[in-house]
Amino acid sequence: MPEKIAFRGMYPADAEKLDQKQYIGLVKARQRRSIKRNGLDYKNLLMKVEEYKKDGKTKPIKTQIREAVIIPAWIGLKFSVHNGKEYQEIQINANMLGHRLGEFIYTTKRVQHSAPGIRATRGSKFLAVK
DSSP, rough: OOOOOOOOOOHHHHHOOHHHHHHHSOOOHHHHHHHTTTOOOHHHHHHHHHHHHHTOOOOEEOOOOTBBBBBGGTTTTTEEOOOOOSSSEEEEEGGGTBGGGGGSOOSOOOOOSSOOOTSSSSSGGGGGOO
């Protein structure tokens, strides 16, 4: 049976129709506080999103605001979020509501070590240098 994507018992189409006050009542306290006390950067991001939606642009919205809480108006939009080195692209869906943009963009990569180099271990001191 396929998974039904829902936010607090609502399907994505219903969640998109929520206005700001209704959505604030559904999220947890930490996200609610962050949305209510949004700073100048967050307000600028909200204005940029409104401009993109009004103009019908399809390219991703570039931002460095990793702590921005995802709201229902952003469902279906693409964001390019900075991870400290480069911008990585994500598509917002209903499962992401209430989370932050930075949760989906990792700042570190997985480290894969190769074999130890010459004289890197005590057992390798008997190996030839060539």
